Amino acid sequence: MRIVIINYGAGNIRSIQFAINRLGYEAVLTHDVEEIKSADKVIFPGVGEASSAMKMLKETGLDKVIPTLKQPVLGICLGMQLMCKHSQEGDTYGLNIFDSEVIRFSNAVKVPQIGWNQIANLKSPLLEGINEKEYMYLVHSYYVPLCEETIATTHYELDYSTALHKDNFYGVQFHPEKSSTAGEQILANFLKL
Numbered sequence: 491m492r493i494v495i496i497n498y499g500a501g502n503i504r505s506i507q508f509a510i511n512r513l514g515y516e517a518v519l520t521h522d523v524e525e526i527k528s529a530d531k532v533i534f535p536g537v538g539e540a541s542s543a544m545k546m547l548k549e550t551g552l553d554k555v556i557p558t559l560k561q562p563v564l565g566i567c568l569g570m571q572l573m574c575k576h577s578q579e580g581d582t583y584g585l586n587i588f589d590s591e592v593i594r595f596s597n598a599v600k601v602p603q604i605g606w607n608q609i610a611n612l613k614s615p616l617l618e619g620i621n622e623k624e625y626m627y628l629v630h631s632y633y634v635p636l637c638e639e640t641i642a643t644t645h646y647e648l649d650y651s652t653a654l655h656k657d658n659f660y661g662v663q664f665h666p667e668k669s670s671t672a673g674e675q676i677l678a679n680f681l682k683l
Contacts, residue, residue, distance in 0.1 A: 491681065493517040494529035498550055500543035500568065501535030502667070509667035513678050521550050530561055531681055536568025540592070540632075541580025543568055557585050562683040563659050564616075570654060570661030571632060579632050587659050588639050590651070592632045599647040602631040607644050609652050609664065614641035616660050616679050617653065624672045626652070626664035633663065 493510060495503050497519040510517040510533075517533070518525065526532060534556060536543055547553040556563070556573075565573045572584045577592035584592070595601045606625040609617075626644075633650040636643065642653035644663070654661040660680065666673035 491515060491531065492529045493531045493533070493681065494526050495519050495533045495535060496526060496552065496556070497521050498543070498546045498552055500538045500546055501566075502537050502665075503535055505665075506533060506535055506566070506667045509674060509677055510681075513674060513681065515681065521552065523551065523555050526552075526555060527559065531683075532559055532561060532563045533680075534563055534565045534569040534573070536566065536570075536572060538568060539580060540568065540571060540577040540582040540584075543572060544582050544584065547572070547585075553585060557587050560658060562680065564680050565659070565661035566667075567630060567663060567665060570663055571634065573654075573659060573661050574634060577632060588634070588637075588654050588656055588661065590634045590637050590639065590654070592634055594632050595647055602629055603646045604629050607646060607664075609642045609644055611643045612641070614653070614655050614660070615683060616655065616662075616676060617642060618679050619675050620672055625669070626662075626666070626673060627668040628652075628664045630663060
């Protein structure tokens with residue numbers, strides 16, 4: 491199986507690569523369009539700020555490539571947010587895969603949300619074998635509201651989408667590579683899709 495982690499300068503890609511290695515697979519870090527298109531599975535990570543990450547995607551042409559991929563694609567954290575149509579962070583237009591807005595938490599809560607929080611209302615093969623109210627590791631200031639593409643929720647100030655699914659595209663707000671055995675189970679599930 492050919493697994494590609496998109497390397498566009500905005501990700502904690504090494505920790506994802508190590509998590510894939512622990513599952514017994516190799517993952518290639520690349521921004522090469524042909525390598526990405528020919529992969530069996532594509533992981534689209536992201537850490538940082540939406541507008542600068544989107545700028546890097548545009549500079550490499552990946553903003554045009556990612557929405558056309560036909561194999562399973564997993565967006566992680568900012569990667570998931572960039573798969574949405576728009577983010578309030580830097581007034582950024584995303585890849586428009588998920589028909590959702592990305593909104594900032596209010597100042598009523600500590601922002602960013604950093605640490606462990608529960609996921610609930612699980613409904614996808616991506617989350618198979620994961621317990622309801624399982625803890626996942628999160629670091630984010632912006633969230634995707636509940637929508638028809640929601641496959642898991644988390645509560646922080648309000649219930650929001652902590653995982654999304656549409657066609658061959660999946661997204662998780664949490665970091666599976668930092669979420670212990672449950673996170674590795676989700677990565678393993680993704681590789682089985």
